[in-house]
Amino acid sequence: xxxxxxxxxxxxxxxxxxxxxxxxxxxxxxxxxxxxxxxxxxxxxxxxxxxxxxxxxxxxxxxxxxxxxxxxxxxxxxxxxxxxxxxxxxxxxxxxxxxxxxxxxxxxxxxxxxxxxxxxxxxxxxxxxxxxxxx
Amino acid sequence: xxxxxxxxxxxxxxxxxxxxxxxxxxxxxxxxxxxxxxxxxxxxxxxxxxxxxxxxxxxxxxxxxxxxxxxxxxxxxxxxxxxxxxxxxxxxxxxxxxxxxxxxxxxxxxxxxxxxxxxxxxxxxxxxxxxxxxxxxxxxxxxxxxxxxxxxxxxxxxxxxxxxxxxxxxxxxxxxxxxxxxxxxxxxxxxxxxxxxxxxxxxxxxxxxxxxxxxxxxxxxxxxxxxxxxxxxxxxxxxxxxxxxxxxxxxxxxxxxxxxxxxxxxxxxxxxxxxxxxxxxxxxxxxxxxxxxxxxxxxxxxxxxxxxxxxxxxxxxxxxxxxxxxxxxxxxxxxxxxxxxxxxxxxxxxxxxxxxxxxxxxxxxxxxxxxxxxxxxxxxxxxxxxxx
Numbered sequence: 137x138x139x140x141x142x143x144x145x146x147x148x149x150x151x152x153x154x155x156x157x158x159x160x161x162x163x164x165x166x167x168x169x170x171x172x173x174x175x176x177x178x179x180x181x182x183x184x185x186x187x188x189x190x191x192x193x194x195x196x197x198x199x200x201x202x203x204x205x206x207x208x209x210x211x212x213x214x215x216x217x218x219x220x221x222x223x224x225x226x227x228x229x230x231x232x233x234x235x236x237x238x239x240x241x242x243x244x245x246x247x248x249x250x251x252x253x254x255x256x257x258x259x260x261x262x263x264x265x266x267x268x269x270x271x
Numbered sequence: 272x273x274x275x276x277x278x279x280x281x282x283x284x285x286x287x288x289x290x291x292x293x294x295x296x297x298x299x300x301x302x303x304x305x306x307x308x309x310x311x312x313x314x315x316x317x318x319x320x321x322x323x324x325x326x327x328x329x330x331x332x333x334x335x336x337x338x339x340x341x342x343x344x345x346x347x348x349x350x351x352x353x354x355x356x357x358x359x360x361x362x363x364x365x366x367x368x369x370x371x372x373x374x375x376x377x378x379x380x381x382x383x384x385x386x387x388x389x390x391x392x393x394x395x396x397x398x399x400x401x402x403x404x405x406x407x408x409x410x411x412x413x414x415x416x417x418x419x420x421x422x423x424x425x426x427x428x429x430x431x432x433x434x435x436x437x438x439x440x441x442x443x444x445x446x447x448x449x450x451x452x453x454x455x456x457x458x459x460x461x462x463x464x465x466x467x468x469x470x471x472x473x474x475x476x477x478x479x480x481x482x483x484x485x486x487x488x489x490x491x492x493x494x495x496x497x498x499x500x501x502x503x504x505x506x507x508x509x510x511x512x513x514x515x516x517x518x519x520x521x522x523x524x525x526x527x528x529x530x531x532x533x534x535x536x537x538x539x540x541x542x543x544x545x546x547x548x549x550x551x552x553x554x555x556x557x558x559x560x561x562x563x564x565x566x567x568x569x570x571x572x573x574x575x576x577x578x579x580x581x582x583x584x585x586x587x588x589x590x591x592x593x594x595x596x597x598x599x600x601x602x603x604x605x606x607x608x609x610x611x612x613x614x615x616x617x618x619x620x621x622x623x624x625x626x627x628x629x630x631x632x633x634x635x636x637x638x639x640x641x642x643x644x645x646x647x648x649x650x651x652x653x654x655x656x657x658x659x
Contacts, residue, residue: 149405170406170517197427197524199419200472201411206396208411216412218420218519228420228519230410240427251409261409 142254146261151186153263156246158225160187169225191246193219193266196226200235207252219244219266230265243269272371274494276503277653279308280615282487285603286454291484293329293385294341300486300608301342301381304615308490308500312342315490316375318349321362321382322607327397329388338381355401356556357642358382359487359610360649364509366491376496382612383486384605394482398606401643403517415479417518417644418557419471424524425559426473428574433473435577437464439558440477442585443594447601449627454483454603478558483603487611489618504618505659507635508543508652510536518644525574529648530567530639537637537650538569545569548652549633550592550620552613554641555599561585564639565593568650592630595620610640614651621655634658 151157151171158169161182166175169189175182198217201208208214215235220226231238232247244266251263281303283296291299297320305312320338325331339349352362359382366380386394399408402417425431441461447453459477467476497503512532515521521528538544545568553564562576570591571579579585585593596602596616599609617636619625634657640649 145405197420197424199416199423199474200469201413201416202468202472203395203413203415203470204392204411205399205408205413206392209392211411214411216410216416216420218524224522226519228407228410228412228517240423252411263409265410 143259154248156189156191156264158187158189159184167222167225169221169227189221189225192269193221193244195238195240195242195244196220197240198231198238200238217244217266232265232267237268242271245269273373275367275370275506276492276494276497276500277489277506277614277618278492278497278500278503279304279310279490280488280618281307282452282608282612282615283485284452285483285485285605287387288484289387293325293331293383294337296385296484296486297338297381297383298341300383300488301338301379304379304488304490310377310490312344314377315344315347315379317347317366317369317378318342318344319352319362319366319369319378319380320349321352321358321610323353323355323358323384324397324400325385327400328394329385334383354647355642356554356604356606357610357640357647357649358607359612360614360638360640360651361511361610361647363489363611363614363651364511364649367506367509370491370493376493378491379488380491380611381486381488382608382610384607385484386482386605387484391482406517406519413471415471415474415557418559419474420518421524421563421644422473422557422559425563428525429577431562431577433465434461435562435581436478436558437461438580439555439561440464440600442580443555443598443600446587446595446628447597450597450602453597453601454481455601456597474557474559480556480599480604483605485603485605485608485612487608487615489611489614502622502655504621505654506651507654508537508541508650510534510540510650512536512648514646516643516646525563526567527563527641527645527648529645530564530641530650533648533650534568534639537652541652543635543652548591548635548637550595550617550630550636552617552636552638553593553598554609554639555594556604556641560641561593561598568637568639587628587630595628595630596625610649613638613640614653617653621653
């Protein structure tokens, strides 16, 4: 993501990106990841609090990126999946390791990795990827 | 609301136009549409221009003023509209509303994108501005990747096959052969599609629309003003809907709510059912999106889009001719221009001027323009005099 991110962006996103902390509306008990600060149902009547998600999930659909965008060529080919964290809460993420092993239904857990090298200063950005759990 | 007609349309040759700048493309399409309508610059009251990301592709913003300037239309009001790949249709919808409201009588809506001044990987990264920057772009997703996630989900849920996807590209290229403005006016085979390199599994190179330079323009007129034009094509339905910016935030990955909702609004306004549509322009940025559109627009049951294609129903002489002038796949996809190009092609068909590509007895046409992975959907329904 050349020139796209910066220290403040990484800093703002460190809780969800490093620790899988999302949000929950304690009024209607709907949880959100990536976090939302406005409940989609209760809107301003809702009560949003931090919510730590367990670091595991299940693959719902996946692809293998063979032609990578600027800044990601060093990782290609790499798998990206949509992962269900809990019923109704899903997020896209990179699955590390052999992309041929990635399959729908497989369980995954978070792993802390280098995501990309940012901008002309070469700032390293870290975050969460996913690794396959034994079947 | 006042009735509105399209009275002129035109678009440039689409392709890698290294010899033409964005301003030149916009001007060329504009002058073609004005010549087609036989209107003078002094007749035009307002301008709306669709463009996704000229700031990232060529470092130029403020396209509203630039377009008015290069077309010699200053000082009329000019507005740029951005909704990713749906920018064109949305610019048209705003032009339509400007006339419906009584504010203006003759308005120009255009779309333009200049994509090949940057390299391929940079263009791919720029296009990701249409997705969720924080949670999709920054994990290394691409647009092919997003639609690949949709494709896999559709295959898993409904048994859609790679061969069915390939037939979408084959059909669009078959039509594009006879479109003089198409970027890739040649036929391809199912075998070629299935042997083309994987870009993001299961999508292959020939499942993807290309990176393209181009511009398209239409001229709209109020019912009163349209009286002096020959063969006006009426806008009988317009709908627009939004969805979550990120694909992963949707309840279903196999349908686009923005298509379902925007088309239902447009059908209701037009007072027609899907069966009454004679020909369709859909947003085949990737082959899967044509199959999903066939289902979500109501031309078959959910999940049967692949079989619909396999049965040849989308052919020019089939049950529901789709992308009769080549679609995004063969004509090319200059993102901001596509929505206007679709409408221009419907106008040509509904006027009966499509030559070898003419659909017999075409009276009602529908165009669906999609932004991002389905976060914006814009549907328009057009009709000629014979339909009214």
